[in-house]
Amino acid sequence: MKPLSLPPRLLMGPGPINCYPRVLTAMSQQLVGQYDPSMTGCMNEVMALYRQVFKTDNHHTILVDGTSRAGIEAVLVSCLEPGDKVLVPIFGRFGHLLCEIAERAGAEVHSIEVPWGEVFEPEQIEQAIREVRPKVLAVVQGDTSTTMLQPLEHLGEICRRYDVLFYSDATASIGGNPFETDAWQLDAVSVGLQKCLGGPSGSAPITLSERYVEVVRKRHHVEAGIRENSHRSGAGSRIRSNYFDIPMLLDYWGEERLNHHTEAASMLFCARECAINLIEEGIEPSIARHKLAGDAMLAGVQALDLTPFGNLKHKMHNVVGVEIPDGVDGEHIRQQLLLDFNIEIGTSFGPLKGRIWRIGTMGYNARQDAVLHTLQSLETVLRRAGHKLSAGAGVDAALDTYAGKTV
């Protein structure tokens, strides 16, 4: 068997994208034991780093060992007891995912929907909260399936007013768009590494407010085999998952260091490096870089007479949907980009399947050269497929967007 030899793709889809080289290097660090002071020190460091990433003072800021949806499931299954009501505003595929996960946790799921390409007004959500009176409001911030970014800043205040736990999944948006856990009064947030944080999928940072932790602690139950007489079980129903049992995860990450899983050390080192990389750049400069790359890509596709998808006022900085022009075979274009140019752009899901491409500019790839190569190559491939467009206009528009900017 040969060593793995993969083509040098430029990943300009909705994620995963190319990792920052330093993040890849971090994973090749040799291990230490799981209770080694250097290991627990590293875990504490990661907690502190992600407090900065999430902009929170929440003590309970840890990693769930799995991909982004592992973080989502941990947050939802730990707080939702069977029959509890949850409200999910759906504006794309990942809203449906939140419903799916909450249903399987036994919750009574209520959802409201807007057409794909739009987002909700706070009033619409407040209205639904008033009707449903849910225990939890669960909402995605950036849904890559539609490229829309749901404004969250007014929802925390509403949730407090109705005594609702406010949870958001910000996997696709954090690091590339503003996100404020404490200022927006969020009770739980989950993310992944594989978007603007520039790492691989496989670790899900989460942060939890005291309000949230108080709720899940009522379901605290230390597993058999390590339970001692001093461990009392909470009055709430047993959490339906062992792996995603947040009170036990907190025991492991906390002072008791009570064994649960064996922490995925290489992914921990990786998550640490992703956070350091972001913090060293600065969160605001990183968001500005994503905005600039996204603006340049948007200007480029528009200059190629292509139509961006959805309400641009609410577009995420780090991904744009592009309508596939009439008469153009979207999959053929993607294939040619991949095979001739080693550039990947995304296809789409559900009602947008076959209707739009999704082009990302995130993490390591939120760079001028990556934007320019993508626009040039898209132009070439479209031209050779017989599609009429303004030669050179895309790359020129992107260069004009970057002109004079130093981000």
Add this chain to the structure above:
Amino acid sequence: MKPLSLPPRLLMGPGPINCYPRVLTAMSQQLVGQYDPSMTGCMNEVMALYRQVFKTDNHHTILVDGTSRAGIEAVLVSCLEPGDKVLVPIFGRFGHLLCEIAERAGAEVHSIEVPWGEVFEPEQIEQAIREVRPKVLAVVQGDTSTTMLQPLEHLGEICRRYDVLFYSDATASIGGNPFETDAWQLDAVSVGLQKCLGGPSGSAPITLSERYVEVVRKRHHVEAGIRENSHRSGAGSRIRSNYFDIPMLLDYWGEERLNHHTEAASMLFCARECAINLIEEGIEPSIARHKLAGDAMLAGVQALDLTPFGNLKHKMHNVVGVEIPDGVDGEHIRQQLLLDFNIEIGTSFGPLKGRIWRIGTMGYNARQDAVLHTLQSLETVLRRAGHKLSAGAGVDAALDTYAGKTV
């Protein structure tokens, strides 16, 4: 923030242990897209490699993105409907874990127990199966908490006779002890990378028989957001977890490539390398190397007048329990080994907490030099703590065990 700088520990506990350097290097490979032909090709390659590792023809051989217990939970929650009976023979902590996970899946859990340090006779298990008539028999092969290895070779035939699904978790044993999925008629097996396979925690290979897959397919339900009209739901109850929904994981790893999570690519590359490393050495030679290292460590501790724990006839090759002598502070010894010699040995859980150390010889560390350094250092630390022993006898016994052997 400085780059991570961890001490160069020699990890001689019950795992995690030091990774093979090639496995660490594999994780620093740059990513490709999740549906890139080179990525799906790599996933198929990993399936083929783990069929060899598991010694099976099972088509359905995949990774669960999480630590070992993620694999356990996926196997159990996908096949156990609420009220289904499961039988768990408990001979250490990880038997309790299987119960815990099955209970949370809503199953009716029946267990039988032997004292820690012993294993079950097939007749004891058959007797319990006859009484309980479970849907699933779930048993750990090697339980590191006691260092015992449960013989599995006669259980498959019994399970077939009573129409029971036969599941084993072989995380701690595979690669260092014989394991035969097909010859032993197992229906589901889960493992992790962090023991004899010499990788980090964070990926859980599983293999599933057709019998098992037929059972879980009855609960097939494609998630909302990507479900199409052609997708029909099975008649069984909805699987309680989205993340651990094996039918959906199989859709993602199978020809339909239906999106579920985003595969944790770096851990995939890592799992691939662990398998190749094992197969290149050869499974039988790897087991022989673990046996030799384990024999040498056992001979060494016995020559130091220390008492090994449990029924040695059923000891795992890759870990030995050592009774902490009267008057010796077990934690002090472990501390000195770690701080002065950079060597980690393990403590213990439950009824053995404070009673035994656990010393592993697994994966990369199933090596003569690692055994010798550990024995010498243990001798030095014990001697300096005032414990009387036969100077040099441990390392001599280990060298004698290795003498003339070329593994």
